[in-house]
Amino acid sequence: KGAVKEIPWVGKTLGDDCRQCGLDGEPAASLDALYEVAALARVRYEEIITKAAGGVPLLFAPLKGRDRAKAKAEEQFRSLTPPCYSWLFDIIRGSALCSTEAEIVSLYKALEADPSVEIVRVKNRFDPPLFNGYRDINMVVAVKVGSVSHLCELQIHLAAIKNSDALHKSHTIYEFFRSFF
8 A cells, every 4th residue: 555556667568679588699589599598597586586585485486388488479479579489578487475565665676776687577566456456566677697688577476465366266367367368
C-alpha cells in the first residue's frame, strides 16, 4: 500500500537494441549460442542478487529447459525481429521471498544502485495487480559476461502471497490464461 507502489514500470516495450546476444555480440541465432552465455552469466547473476538481497531468502531455478525455451521463442516471438531466441529473457531465473514491503523496496533500491547490473524492465504488479489479484515485481536485469550483457529474470515476491499459491492455484490459473493474453 506504500512505497512499493512507487517502484516504476520500466521498459514496457523493448526494442531491437535489447536482445540476448551470443559471445560474438550478435543476437543469439540459436539456443546453443544463448545457453553458452547463460551458463557463464548465471554465476555472476547469483552473486549480484545475493548481495542485493541482504539476507532475503532466494530461490535460483536451473536454466530454463531447452524444450520450453524453444517452444516459447517460436510461439511468442515469431513476429519480432529474428532470430526468435534473442528475445528470451528468462533462461536464468530467480525469485526473492520478502517478508515485508520494506524488504521489497530495499531489494529493488539495492539493484538500482548497483553499477554492475542494469535494470532493463520492471513490471510492478503491485500497482496494479493482475486480474486475479496476484502481485509481485518482475524484473529483467542485464549482467555483464565478457563484452556482452545477458538478460536475466528476477521475481520479487511478498512471501505471504507466494505461500498462498497452492491454496489459490494462481499459477495454474495464470498458465490457463497465458495463451489468451
